[in-house]
Amino acid sequence: MDGHAGIYCPSVRQIADSTVRRLSLYLRFLEELDGRRTTTVSSEALARLGGTTSAQVRKDLSLFGSFGTRGLGYAVSDLIEVLRDILGLDREWRVAIVGAGKIGLALANYGGFRQRGFRVVAVYDNDPAKIGGLWDGHHVRDVATMAGDVARERPDIAVVTVPAGSAQATADIIVSSGIKGILNFAPVKLRVPAGVTVRAVSMATELELLSYALAQRGLGAKGQA
Amino acid sequence: MDGHAGIYCPSVRQIADSTVRRLSLYLRFLEELDGRRTTTVSSEALARLGGTTSAQVRKDLSLFGSFGTRGLGYAVSDLIEVLRDILGLDREWRVAIVGAGKIGLALANYGGFRQRGFRVVAVYDNDPAKIGGLWDGHHVRDVATMAGDVARERPDIAVVTVPAGSAQATADIIVSSGIKGILNFAPVKLRVPAGVTVRAVSMATELELLSYALAQRGLGAKGQA
DNA sequence: TGTTGTGAAGAGGTTCACAGCG
DNA sequence: CGCTGTGAACCTCTTCACAACA
Numbered sequence: 001m002d003g004h005a006g007i008y009c010p011s012v013r014q015i016a017d018s019t020v021r022r023l024s025l026y027l028r029f030l031e032e033l034d035g036r037r038t039t040t041v042s043s044e045a046l047a048r049l050g051g052t053t054s055a056q057v058r059k060d061l062s063l064f065g066s067f068g069t070r071g072l073g074y075a076v077s078d079l080i081e082v083l084r085d086i087l088g089l090d091r092e093w094r095v096a097i098v099g100a101g102k103i104g105l106a107l108a109n110y111g112g113f114r115q116r117g118f119r120v121v122a123v124y125d126n127d128p129a130k131i132g133g134l135w136d137g138h139h140v141r142d143v144a145t146m147a148g149d150v151a152r153e154r155p156d157i158a159v160v161t162v163p164a165g166s167a168q169a170t171a172d173i174i175v176s177s178g179i180k181g182i183l184n185f186a187p188v189k190l191r192v193p194a195g196v197t198v199r200a201v202s203m204a205t206e207l208e209l210l211s212y213a214l215a216q217r218g219l220g221a222k223g224q225a
Numbered sequence: 226m227d228g229h230a231g232i233y234c235p236s237v238r239q240i241a242d243s244t245v246r247r248l249s250l251y252l253r254f255l256e257e258l259d260g261r262r263t264t265t266v267s268s269e270a271l272a273r274l275g276g277t278t279s280a281q282v283r284k285d286l287s288l289f290g291s292f293g294t295r296g297l298g299y300a301v302s303d304l305i306e307v308l309r310d311i312l313g314l315d316r317e318w319r320v321a322i323v324g325a326g327k328i329g330l331a332l333a334n335y336g337g338f339r340q341r342g343f344r345v346v347a348v349y350d351n352d353p354a355k356i357g358g359l360w361d362g363h364h365v366r367d368v369a370t371m372a373g374d375v376a377r378e379r380p381d382i383a384v385v386t387v388p389a390g391s392a393q394a395t396a397d398i399i400v401s402s403g404i405k406g407i408l409n410f411a412p413v414k415l416r417v418p419a420g421v422t423v424r425a426v427s428m429a430t431e432l433e434l435l436s437y438a439l440a441q442r443g444l445g446a447k448g449q450a
Numbered sequence: 451t452g453t454t455g456t457g458a459a460g461a462g463g464t465t466c467a468c469a470g471c472g
Numbered sequence: 473c474g475c476t477g478t479g480a481a482c483c484t485c486t487t488c489a490c491a492a493c494a
Contacts, residue, residue: 018463019463020437021430024430025414028413042474043475043476052464055465055467055478056463056464058475058476058478059463059464059478062477066476070470070474071471072472073476086437087433088433088439088441089436091440093439101331102330102334105327106328106331110328113428180439181435181439189274197439199434199438201426203332203426204253204335205250206408207341207424208245208341209246209249210408211318213424214313214422215312243486267452267453268454269453278487280486281487283455284485284487286454287455292454293455294494295454295492297494298452
């Protein structure tokens with residue numbers, strides 16, 4: 001055990017999503033800076049990299065503590081450790097992938113996945129054609145057996161990469177098996193009880209936001225045939 | 226030409242991302258309701274489906290016009306058409322995929338992609354091993370030839386599914402070739418000139434938001450070994 | 451009567467500006 | 473002197489409450 005989880009308690013109860021999103025961004029920049037042997041960084045420099053303002057950077061960090069040195073800035077390697085701790089990346093997260101399809105595969109093969117401490121411990125599907133087969137080195141199991149496996153393998157997070165139509169039913173199985181975190185790739189809003197956290201990666205929504213932006217842009221100027 | 230693009234001009238100049246995101250969600254629910262032959266829906270019902278409030282639904286829609294009937298609600302099929310129009314889904318979007326890998330494949334095979342009017346017109350990569358090969362029915366071309374193709378094939382949107390390290394360079398090529406919309410799957414913040422819209426699908430960030438939420442949750446109660 | 455559309459009030463996040471320190 | 477940390481002002485989005493109306 002590392003025993004230092006929760007050193008950086010926010011003074012305020014609830015931290016905004018937008019803040020955590022930026023912390024995650026800062027961390028990526030800091031790791032890049034660290035790779036270039038940069039030892040110190042100012043809020044101004046971090047802000048430029050992240051497309052925000054120096055005040056925003058300082059405010060974001062100050063919600064969790066005082067990590068900088070006045071007149072100097074932030075020590076890159078220290079801040080990396082702090083942010084990893086805050087974001088919960090100082091430990092391993094055990095992940096079950098539900099839906100042995102292409103999206104899950106893309107995620108599992110995404111370099112940052114393993115590197116950030118996310119480890120696939122089980123893969124499920126409900127398609128008899130897939131069950132028993134191999135998927136990225138894992139045997140695909142029947143989703144019906146999930147609840148029984150959880151006690152043994154203790155996954156922390158379930159990744160839902162099933163079609164929209166079966167996403168809610170899948171989420172229900174996941175919830176009832178006791179998993180408290182869900183990363184949802186299906187283009188539906190999952191309904192879960194309090195105490196379970198859902199995050200959605202919404203390709204459909206982002207595409208539509210893009211479509212909206214482009215359509216708006218076309219109004220004033222050209223409006224292509 | 227359909228000629229009715231831009232009927233629904235927002236009274237305010239700038240619509241919030243969060244609003245457009247909800248419109249996209251409403252549209253999905255409306256299509257589901259339409260499939261069940263439901264003809265009318267109240268803001269209250271839409272709100273329940275989308276996890277928001279009726280006032281929010283009405284406010285969101287009222288930014289673009291008055292589409293409901295007092296005492297009755299909204300006509301499902303009419304509202305579907307209105308939202309499709311607002312979101313720019315009443316036309317075809319020509320898409321170039323840059324990075325012939327697994328994520329792009331997952332996206333291209335996602336049902337809603339074609340169905341919502343997004344059509345892949347070209348696939349690029351910079352890996353000589355992939356160039357010339359077949360990818361989901363498309364010949365993979367050298368990304369260096371992109372600028373020349375754009376004049377002929379007029380893609381509206383480029384999907385960036387290359388590794389983080391080459392994402393910015395790829396975006397630069399895309400921008401200089403004249404494409405105005407980018408859907409970015411790489412875990413980096415793309416820097417583009419004004420006039421180009423970027424949307425990011427960030428698996429890394431959402432994973433970290435999930436990790437943060439779970440880590441926080443562990444503090445008060447159990448704090449697993 | 452039932453539900454929309456909307457001004458006004460409220461909440462929450464961002465920006466400002468400067469005191470506080472190294 | 474430079475840069476952080478932070479209360480206060482600002483602004484934007486959300487919620488409320490009710491008039492308007494089919």
